[in-house]
Amino acid sequence: MNWDDDASDAAGDRLVGTDADGEDRAVEAALRPKDLGEFVGQERVREQLDLVLKAARARGATADHVLLSGAPGLGKTTLSMIIAAEMGAPIRITSGPAIQHAGDLAAILSSLTEGEVLFLDEIHRMSRPAEEMLYMAMEDFRVDVIVGKGPGATAIPLELPPFTLVGATTRAGLLPPPLRDRFGFTGHMEFYAPAELQRVVHRSARLLDVEIADQGAAEIAGRSRGTPRIANRLLRRVRDYAQVKADGVITREIAAQALDVYEVDARGLDRLDRAVLTALLKLFGGGPVGLSTLAVAVGEERETVEEVAEPFLVREGLLARTPRGRVATPAAWEHLGLVRDAGAAGTPSQQGLFGG
Numbered sequence: 347m348n349w350d351d352d353a354s355d356a357a358g359d360r361l362v363g364t365d366a367d368g369e370d371r372a373v374e375a376a377l378r379p380k381d382l383g384e385f386v387g388q389e390r391v392r393e394q395l396d397l398v399l400k401a402a403r404a405r406g407a408t409a410d411h412v413l414l415s416g417a418p419g420l421g422k423t424t425l426s427m428i429i430a431a432e433m434g435a436p437i438r439i440t441s442g443p444a445i446q447h448a449g450d451l452a453a454i455l456s457s458l459t460e461g462e463v464l465f466l467d468e469i470h471r472m473s474r475p476a477e478e479m480l481y482m483a484m485e486d487f488r489v490d491v492i493v494g495k496g497p498g499a500t501a502i503p504l505e506l507p508p509f510t511l512v513g514a515t516t517r518a519g520l521l522p523p524p525l526r527d528r529f530g531f532t533g534h535m536e537f538y539a540p541a542e543l544q545r546v547v548h549r550s551a552r553l554l555d556v557e558i559a560d561q562g563a564a565e566i567a568g569r570s571r572g573t574p575r576i577a578n579r580l581l582r583r584v585r586d587y588a589q590v591k592a593d594g595v596i597t598r599e600i601a602a603q604a605l606d607v608y609e610v611d612a613r614g615l616d617r618l619d620r621a622v623l624t625a626l627l628k629l630f631g632g633g634p635v636g637l638s639t640l641a642v643a644v645g646e647e648r649e650t651v652e653e654v655a656e657p658f659l660v661r662e663g664l665l666a667r668t669p670r671g672r673v674a675t676p677a678a679w680e681h682l683g684l685v686r687d688a689g690a691a692g693t694p695s696q697q698g699l700f701g702g
């Protein structure tokens with residue numbers, strides 16, 4: 347998978363963007379499941395983690411280091427908090443970009459208490475020297491603090507209490523193998539199925555004291571791009587609509603009307619996604635067309651199209667990246683309700699892209 351952090355930054359102000367905005371952060375604390383039983387979906391990761399934590403508790407030991415990989419908003423921070431709660435341990439939260447010098451990391455590590463969970467988000471964005479210090483800290487619970495500079499510099503070993511590192515990354519493939527190998531357990535977080543997101547929406551509605559019908563929750567879930575953070579955000583916008591335009595109850599119709607107003611369509615595409623697809627279909631007959639040409643046609647930067655819009659369109663099977671350019675799939679024509687001109691050159695079947 348190719349989730350780019352810069353792309354998700356650029357997507358920050360979209361209703362269907364995956365990064366947390368200020369409002370998300372304010373409510374997310376209240377919506378986070380507190381234990382593994384409350385955590386919806388991710389059956390395999392949950393089951394495996396349950397075993398890891400139970401075994402550590404039975405041995406009276408600190409849990410092994412845990413690496414969580416997956417797209418933003420799938421629940422990595424939430425799981426790290428659950429790990430701490432299940433181990434009855436405090437948690438310290440920091441991120442790779444916040445640790446630029448090995449000294450920053452040494453300061454954090456040396457202040458940890460026994461059994462504490464250190465959550466290191468975006469661990470792939472840590473500086474190299476800090477990363478190397480982390481290897482030793484994870485393996486031997488020890489760091490060498492360098493005092494002085496040049497030939498006179500000396501390394502002073504510092505013992506650390508046993509702790510559990512929970513690393514989170516959107517790009518497990520970017521981690522150097524020595525770092526990856528030092529995690530006792532790696533959990534790959536998948537996008538959520540609509541039925542799972544429906545449960546997330548129901549749970550959040552209950553916590554927010556919002557009345558919602560099953561079909562209302564299903565409507566929101568179907569437009570949430572497999573991501574609980576987006577589901578919770580759409581729920582809040584639909585709640586606003588239900589309060590202003592109706593009696594506050596979220597039915598299927600209300601959810602659909604509200605999300606139409608916010609331009610999030612039945613499949614979770616927003617205005618930018620649809621603009622890209624529409625240009626590809628209407629102006630270029632479905633492609634192939636070069637990325638730069640497509641970007642000019644929609645009046646966006648090349649990077650925005652490539653990093654913000656395309657990943658989801660590709661994931662949804664609406665657009666394909668081919669060596670000859672971007673190509674719409676038959677599903678794209680269907681989704682936008684357009685019919686391909688039968689005589690046009692470069693139809694998907696003529697190119698043999700989709701098996702005729």
Ligand SMILES: Nc1ncnc2c1ncn2[C@@H]1O[C@H](COP(=O)(O)OP(=O)(O)OP(=O)(O)O)[C@@H](O)[C@H]1O
Nearest residue numbers: 374377378385386418419420421422423424574575
């Ligand atoms: N499995 C789940 N069940 C219920 N709610 C969930 C689940 N996973 C995530 N959420 C909700 O989604 C929101 C985002 O989750 P979280 O912050 O843990 O994601 P993340 O993967 O750490 O994202 P990022 O990588 O951007 O930090 C939280 O409010 C949380 O309540």
